[in-house]
Amino acid sequence: MARKRGERVRAILTTAAELFGERGYGGVSLEDVADRLDVTKGSLYYYFASKDELVTAAIETLGTDWTDRLEALPVAGTPTERLRALLREHIRIAVREYPAALRLFLVPDDWPEEQRARIKALRRRHDAVFRAVVEEGLRSGEFTVVAVDPTLQALHAAMSQAPVWVRDDRGIDGLADTLMMLVGVGPVSRGSGA
Amino acid sequence: MARKRGERVRAILTTAAELFGERGYGGVSLEDVADRLDVTKGSLYYYFASKDELVTAAIETLGTDWTDRLEALPVAGTPTERLRALLREHIRIAVREYPAALRLFLVPDDWPEEQRARIKALRRRHDAVFRAVVEEGLRSGEFTVVAVDPTLQALHAAMSQAPVWVRDDRGIDGLADTLMMLVGVGPVSRGSGA
DNA sequence: ACAAACTTTGACTCTTGGGTCAAGATGTGA
């Protein structure tokens, strides 16, 4: 049955994502993956043609899920509220579910162009979610930035690395509030410099 | 002669840092390193007892150099000026000299405690440079933050990932200015929210 | 109950990679 197969594939991808995230592509053997799933290596080859294909699929699945969930957040509220909600949710997913995502997405420079392109596409879709809110905030005058691109990049970088230092909800909220400073929304701000 | 040996060791470490940064620890063999240096694998073992020792030394040397250079920056000027100079210099070093540092420092979770401790020490020393300036700015009232720790973490995360998107000097300055927003110094700021 | 389809296994091949080492090459100093 197709559902059974789908579940199996999903279980493999989840485990693979975990392991590749923990130790990096080169640091994980397919036997490691198989061991954690309590099957043998040969079984993995029944579902995936190669290690490369497995890791690419793992990245793609994880990335798609993640963006899906961010896109599913309510669209109501001011840009400030919505951006804060996005940041919180992103950080929460990173910390609680995919703490190793940073290493997983940090793909070696010398990978085949096709795979790099697919990952780039994921990133673009993900970026668009944040970009839309930031641009709306700029139009409404709620946000202030030096330039949109570096702002989004900084947001993204900080969120990706969050699992390294953040553990609990207090940390998540603290980081989200800190990142709001990047769009000029802060506890007390003073016009100066630049 | 000791100097000759020092230079040799340095050349090896530089090359190793490059390669490990590009493809990660597991993705690089000692023959890869030897090849890029136009020597053979056996030669590396004359200087380093194991792959682990080599990569640890590479990380340590690169990290120490980097922090040394930041600490050598002039101490004159307002916190705003000094922080901006620090950010710019850090990003410049990252982009121009160590574009692969992020992967190099992103050490697998299951490494021996001793090595993790040494890397943590590097990070602490590095962090102290930025922390001092940020705290000075807070005391003088020039800076505003939600909390010091997440601010420093966000700064650091964004700087580490800079080489992924930033190429030229315009990009470096744009990112540095954007990051100044994190301490409440921006082009135009509005008091609101939190 | 039976056959067809699907899934898993474990043994196998072949290559790569970490690490060793004796022998040779290249200095260096007197």
Add this chain to the structure above:
DNA sequence: TCACATCTTGACCCAAGAGTCAAAGTTTGT
């Protein structure tokens, strides 16, 4: 030039890892 120390090599060992596959085990539909 000779002796000594400092590198460098390349062949070698052994373990691990990617990928293969026939045979066995398990579902599923009828």
